[in-house]
Amino acid sequence: MAISREQIISRAICQLNAAPASSMSELATAIGISRATLHRHFATREELILTLGHRSLANWARALQTAGIAEAAEGGDPERIGAALHHLIEELVADAEDYGFALTDHQMERIPELVERVEALSGIEEGFYAAAQRAGVLRADMPVRWIGCAMFGLLIAVRDTLRRGDIARNDAVRLVRESFLAGHAQR
Amino acid sequence: MAISREQIISRAICQLNAAPASSMSELATAIGISRATLHRHFATREELILTLGHRSLANWARALQTAGIAEAAEGGDPERIGAALHHLIEELVADAEDYGFALTDHQMERIPELVERVEALSGIEEGFYAAAQRAGVLRADMPVRWIGCAMFGLLIAVRDTLRRGDIARNDAVRLVRESFLAGHAQR
DNA sequence: CTCGTATGAAACAACTTTGTCGCAAACTAG
DNA sequence: CTAGTTTGCGACAAAGTTGTTTCATACGAG
Known part of the structure; x- marks a missing residue:
């Protein structure tokens, strides 16, 4: 587990602060993980937004x-x-x-x-x-x-x-x- | 010309005030014209946003x-x-x-x-x-x-x-x- | 080393949005 | 009434996004 869930959340916030309309793809890239892995932590985009x-x-x-x-x-x-x-x-x-x-x-x-x-x-x-x-x-x-x-x-x-x-x-x-x-x- | 360009702009602003992420389709409906007519006035979404x-x-x-x-x-x-x-x-x-x-x-x-x-x-x-x-x-x-x-x-x-x-x-x-x-x- | 897990890459279908086009209907000026 | 314009409707292709799945690989604990 190179990147923890906490790191994902914190980097997602960071990216959204810079570009509030980021797609899941852009978020994954900014976090430094693949889109698939991001979806393994947050099944849907709404779930991610809800968490944040x-x-x-x-x-x-x-x-x-x-x-x-x-x-x-x-x-x-x-x-x-x-x-x-x-x-x-x-x-x-x-x-x-x-x-x-x-x-x-x-x-x-x-x-x-x-x-x-x-x-x-x-x-x-x-x-x-x-x-x-x-x-x-x-x-x-x-x-x-x-x-x-x-x-x-x-x-x-x-x-x-x-x-x-x-x-x-x-x-x-x-x-x-x-x-x-x-x-x-x-x- | 039932609805003037001015009215389109003003109603688009009104709709965006209520729902800032409206699509062209939603905007057209809120304005009261078809999506095709909206595109006749503003070729692209960017052109509309630019005008507003x-x-x-x-x-x-x-x-x-x-x-x-x-x-x-x-x-x-x-x-x-x-x-x-x-x-x-x-x-x-x-x-x-x-x-x-x-x-x-x-x-x-x-x-x-x-x-x-x-x-x-x-x-x-x-x-x-x-x-x-x-x-x-x-x-x-x-x-x-x-x-x-x-x-x-x-x-x-x-x-x-x-x-x-x-x-x-x-x-x-x-x-x-x-x-x-x-x-x-x-x- | 080995097994179980997590990851990345890629492909896929479904959906939405955008922009374009053609055509028929409605409207308007003359 | 008529000709020209504007409109709405539907269809279409292209692109982007979302969510899922498969598979090979890398990693880590034991």
């Missing part, structure tokens, strides 16, 4: 977990919520780089199983933003869904700027934090 | 023009730059709704002609942001490219939230303006 989607969503769930947003939201302490928000941004930025293709991939939108899970995770994240609004950490004059989507948009910005080398990797977290919290106007 | 891409970019160029960012940038007057920025946001938000699919469409990235034009327009917009930084309107501790991509991300947020009915259309400009300029932290 779940992998991406599991990482998102882990990010929400690690940042401790549930506990912070429950407590309602502004300081703790602020800390959790900072932690959350760190986690999300790291994921945006790894699973960049999943952010704007259209094939996943048609797998109900994944859509459902996306909505569940979005709900959790938005619940945290709502708690942050109540605690006075985030402004309350915007719909929660908008705040969630704005964060999402910034993660796409991270992916694209990193892909083209426009920003330094070490700078990404600061840029998202500043853009998200303070905006771009000079004060 | 140029249409989208022409609108972007018009937005930059209408907002008067070039003149404002040249003058260097902070107040005028701020006004141009507000105007620009209005125009970009309107475009994001009309040409939403183009924001994250991958097929266009492989047409050099379009990529080139995207870079040119990005350059103009970023030149304006740079002028805004020098004038003290936008903060100067971020790369211009990041600011441009952050705006881009917010436009994707507009498209997605409008698509799902999460925000009111009348509210979109205010949300982008506030998110872009002031961020989401409560002060």
